[in-house]
Amino acid sequence: MKLKGSKQEQEFRKELEGSNLVLAKDGKAELIMNVLKDTFGELKSAYILNWTPEQGEDIYTILVDTDKIAKVEISRVNHSEVPLIETYNLKDFQKRLSKVFQIKLAVAIDLAKTEHQEG
Template sequence: MKGVHSISNSVSAGNRLWLAKNKALSRGNHFQTLREYMRLKGTLTEDSYRAELRRTHEYIFHSDQGKILLQALINTFQEMKTAYILYWTPDQGADFYTLIINSQQIVFIEIEEECTKRKLLTTPEKRVVSLRSCSVNDYKKELSKTNRIKLEVALDLIHKDMKDE
């Protein structure tokens, strides 16, 4: 035990976190959430992400354009209470979304826009082309530090949404 203590005194703070994590894992205490790895600090980056994510929440739940996303989420995840768009990539004729719902699922949606002709008018119609999901834990394994911060801010907002219900 003394050897471990002296080793942790000679390593950097980042390595101390790694040692603590591995020590906890060796005792069978698995970290359950990203919050145990990374704490929000109230930085400008976090504030910027928070404002952006709030706008995406409004887009999904309170805009005419977001109705197709909301309907796809409700049809697939009946237990959905809240959602935020993490990433949106517009492309020619299609939009790609990465969303987080209820702090448990990451959802990838592709929405295609088709133009149909009705009574001399060409109107765009959107439809969901693909929808797939994975767990938050699987998703966060591949993220850079910047993207983990954004995910952590989204998880914090979701936690507050769920608490307010």
């Protein structure tokens, strides 16, 4: 998807710039990063695309580097419970998305590519 610099893209960019888990310092971000590193090895960026607070857990949809998607489920009740992770191929994942979410994903990929060039 080609980015056009629309207002919506700019809003997503601002939101996503603050969601790179590689740069985050809080406990929840560290927990998610540990799960991602165990699954993917070293990574340069991990942007939270979506966060769904459920009754007993938080579910995060994350763009890992520029080409992988991870869904991480973390219990809010039992902190010793091992987080669950599902991984998706970017192309397969994109097919099921709404137009708006495809724009958000395209902005995140753009940010990740910029991150990888700098790093």
